Amino acid sequence: MANGAAAVAEKTFYEEGTSSRKGILGWLLSTDHKRIGLLYLGAVGSFFIVGVILGILMRLELIAPGKTIMEPQTYNAVFTLHGVIMIFLFIIPGIPAVFGNFFLPLQLGAKDVAFPRLNLLSWYIYIIGAILVLISLVLPGGPLDTGWTFYIPYSVRTGANVSLAIFAAFVLGFSSILTGLNFITTVHRMRAPGMGFFKMPLFVWATYATAWIQVIATPIIGITILLVILERVFGVGIFDPALGGDPILYQHLFWIYSHPAVYIMILPAMGVVSEIIPTFARRTIFGYKAIAISSLAIAFVGYLVWAHHMFVSGLSDTSAMIFSLLTFIVALPSGVKIFNWVATMYKGSIDPKPPFIWVMVFIFLFSIGGLTGLVLGSLATDVHLHDTYFVVAHFHYVMFGGTGTIFFAALFYWYPKMFGKMYSIKWANIAAALFFVAFNALYFPKFIMGYMGMPRRYYDYLPEFADLQLISTIGSWLMGITMIIIFWNLIHALLKGPKSKENPWGGVTLEWHTSSPPPLENFHVIPTVTHEPYDFSQLKEMKNYESD
């Protein structure tokens, strides 16, 4: 589609769809990966807001000992729903399905993903899964109250709507598998001419490693969920000691998926960081290959550590020690990344725009989350800290402080590309600062409380925790305000914001070589790749960048 295409250069993917349909149907039936990415953004963002509201409600309940606003059983349902929404509806699909969909083909120099219709189908499957979760809330029997881990035997005995709710998780897993296999095939088959594997941007590498985990790990949770449902309906006995089964087997199967799943959550975020840091330090990434390979290493070793969630479930000492050792080994490739990022900034000419500031927040919070992970990975300390608030603090630091923060960093980084508008830089910076304060107020006290012995998933607590619980609740209000600022800033920019420059940050990966927002088929002429991905000498040749 060579030269003549310039005639239609002005049309963006908003103005021209994959079918002749207009309006809402033009979106709901679109196979354009950019529109699908935005559909995901809408859905994922809405569920995130619901999850945040539930979190704030829980914190409100915990503001003082005793009952404040809800019954104990409601609290059980709320933390379960909060966990299920945040894990299955926000953080697992979050970066891969939103930004992966939008930017994987752009960064590869492709027109779309390998299977565009399958891609749309995955979005619908995601929505069906989400609707099933919602239906399970209102059906008689009552909302799920098992915690997001659905542990046996409680999940077989409780009267709540377990079957439907976990079937929803099964359906969501299916969507995740389809997205994964789509991305793997895209990376193998759709790279622009000249783009070898080691010329791919690091976000592509990270998404690629993630896609493999999605494909390999998700079927295990699928079969596990089916077994729990069969167990509830027919009483087969596989997990029931009375019939010869073993409840611990459930924990193994669950974590064989769910531990690799935490790398589904974090790897794409690490990929985004590897994009943002070079762009704002104006330096090529330090240790490109090390970062690329460490993604695969994390994906691989991440499979072999699942039993560190089960140190107190009656593992043999030998296996506990082996799993503890393996857990420490995962810290190595993660450390490789952190050091390479920091080394990239060394002697760079740093331009602290909002995406970069959000990344700094990430590095700080994620390091705390990662290091406290090691505390939990050592056997002796884990026996003390298992199932306490320490764990709650740890996973909020890695998931929210890690992936959640980067979700915002990615939004601020790619917003001008996706929407062609610019948000208020000032308010984005204020939000980052406020986020940092709110986050630590909300979760740091939980480390201390956990260390003092406050168990997780409790509706009530002893008076000695009252002060720390109060600080944490105040933190949750600040967090709520931060979220309002972020969303208001972005939505305001969408409606009334100024038009953004084509390449406001001076990025050089392929997505910045096309117009903002991109046209339907991404590039007027499919680019030929000659440079390394983070070679900033290209900026001089790039017409769309004017330095300021």
Added chain:
Amino acid sequence: MSQTDHAHAAESHGHIHRDDIGSKMGMWLFLFTELLLFGGMFLIYAVYRYQYPDQFHIAGMELDTGIGTLNTIILLTSSLTVALSIAALQRKNKFLSVVLLLITIVLAFSFMINKYFEWGVKFEHGLYPGSETLLGKPNGEILFFGLYFIMTGLHGLHVVIGIIFLSIILAMIIKDKITFDNYVKLENSGLYWHLVDLIWIFLFPLFYLIQ
């Protein structure tokens, strides 16, 4: 390329890009996930067989090796016919391809009919999850039958899905949507069918032969 051509290309966007190798790659990845799905079950089977070797032995005697063998032969034959159907289409023999695919579907149906009778007999003897007869037996036997129903049931579900897929493909061949120069969909459903066959090849000895 003129403006109208471009509009046309945009119209069929998502169809213009044809990549048979890519499609097959996607299919292989999907089959891989299926293997892992069953892999979980094989793992559980191994764990419990190791734990209750004697009771698994006794329970295994209840299964009818004859009907199992018959079904194995049926599935293997159907795998052959689907492969031949692809070969026929490649050689532009649409009629033969359709006939062979039809035979595959008929064989798949007869597999399910056999399964129906086999399960029916078990139910008659009161051998199903949660039944009194079964609960009166030792734990190993309960688990054996639990696994038997789950694994052959899950496999049977795959056979049914296979029947649906193959029927759709059949209709597409008849309507010339799948032709001798564009048959990757037929090939992919053939791959799926071989997988269904392959899984059975493992289920058969584990349940019917090693007693």
